[in-house]
Amino acid sequence: MSLYRHSPYLCTCLLLRYTAAAQFHATSNCSGAKVAVVLSGCGVYDGTEIHEASAILVHLSRGGAEVQMFAPDVSQMHVIDHGKGQPVENESRNVLSESARIARGSITDLAKLNVSNHDAVIFPGGFGAAKNLSTFAIDGKDCKVNKEVERVLKDFHDAGKPIGLCCISPVLAAKVLPGVDVTVGHEEEEGGKWPYAGTTQAITALGAKHTVKEVTISYLNTHVDKKNKVVTTPAFMCETKLHLIFDGIGAMVRDVLKLSGK
Ligand SMILES: *[C@@H]1O[C@H](CO)[C@@H](O)[C@H](O)[C@H]1NC(C)=O
Ligand SMILES: *[C@@H]1O[C@H](CO)[C@@H](O)[C@H](O)[C@H]1NC(C)=O
Ligand SMILES: *[C@@H]1O[C@H](CO)[C@@H](O)[C@H](O)[C@H]1NC(C)=O
Ligand SMILES: CC(=O)N[C@H]1CO[C@H](CO)[C@@H](O)[C@@H]1O
Numbered sequence: 001m002s003l004y005r006h007s008p009y010l011c012t013c014l015l016l017r018y019t020a021a022a023q024f025h026a027t028s029n030c031s032g033a034k035v036a037v038v039l040s041g042c043g044v045y046d047g048t049e050i051h052e053a054s055a056i057l058v059h060l061s062r063g064g065a066e067v068q069m070f071a072p073d074v075s076q077m078h079v080i081d082h083g084k085g086q087p088v089e090n091e092s093r094n095v096l097s098e099s100a101r102i103a104r105g106s107i108t109d110l111a112k113l114n115v116s117n118h119d120a121v122i123f124p125g126g127f128g129a130a131k132n133l134s135t136f137a138i139d140g141k142d143c144k145v146n147k148e149v150e151r152v153l154k155d156f157h158d159a160g161k162p163i164g165l166c167c168i169s170p171v172l173a174a175k176v177l178p179g180v181d182v183t184v185g186h187e188e189e190e191g192g193k194w195p196y197a198g199t200t201q202a203i204t205a206l207g208a209k210h211t212v213k214e215v216t217i218s219y220l221n222t223h224v225d226k227k228n229k230v231v232t233t234p235a236f237m238c239e240t241k242l243h244l245i246f247d248g249i250g251a252m253v254r255d256v257l258k259l260s261g262k
Contacts, residue, residue: 056252184232233248
């Protein structure tokens with residue numbers, strides 16, 4: 001627990017909960033926050049990054065949150081053969097039905113997401129956020145954001161409810177929420193450790209602020225824009241070990257739950 005002890009964002013409730021979970025695999029909860037998770041397909045190169053989505057769901061479960069998953073009912077920009085790393089010609093898939101794979105079937109059209117029914121919203125990363133939730137993968141700083149995604153981000157922001165994003169997803173907030181302060185990690189590639197470091201320039205060009213953060217040090221890797229209640233962490237923007245990404249996402253989820261006040 002020593003890594004958590006010094007976290008300025010960790011509430012006693014969650015600390016007790018983590019201790020209890022470690023000792024008894026307890027299933028009770030103190031949070032009870034209702035959290036919406038927005039997916040963008042299934043698979044890192046054309047949809048949601050599966051490990052990030054799974055990490056978010058594990059940490060939300062441990063934090064006692066009640067989760068509902070959403071995705072837009074639109075077709076994917078393209079379908080990637082993940083073995084070959086190339087688009088599959090003439091194949092078309094729907095973002096909502098692909099996301100249902102991760103949600104084990106329990107998913108709702110993003111158009112039906114009503115901010116009144118939730119305390120927070122979280123967007124995992126993966127290229128789907130840059131290809132289907134926005135056109136960032138093609139247009140960079142000139143990107144457009146899916147109308148429902150834009151509405152949801154604005155609704156939660158206007159309601160003062162926290163928004164969590166990881167990996168490439170912070171570009172969605174950078175585009176939609178003027179002056180928001182986010183992290184996608186480091187601003188230099190550093191020999192391939194941060195292959196998407198160029199994203200930081202686009203974030204600045206969008207009028208947002210970028211703050212450099214680590215992926216690897218548990219409670220230092222999350223970036224909290226307290227004014228906007230936007231919590232971001234680099235996750236797979238960094239070439240690093242899966243368990244470190246898992247822990248970083250855990251810190252993001254804890255900060256989102258803390259800000260939700262539940
Ligand atoms: C966890 O919180 C939810 C939402 O408040 C509540 O419905 C549920 O009963 C709680 N579960 C336990 C085991 O306390
Ligand atoms: C894809 O569709 C186009 C237009 O229908 C067709 O001309 C082409 O042969 C198709 N390619 C493959 C690999 O099926
Ligand atoms: C959202 O939910 C609230 C509370 O349940 C309700 O009053 C409102 O009409 C809903 N908004 C929409 C657009 O459905
Ligand atoms: C097929 C396709 O390109 N689908 C959409 C993916 O998401 C972006 C952003 O909303 C849309 O512009 C695309 O049309």
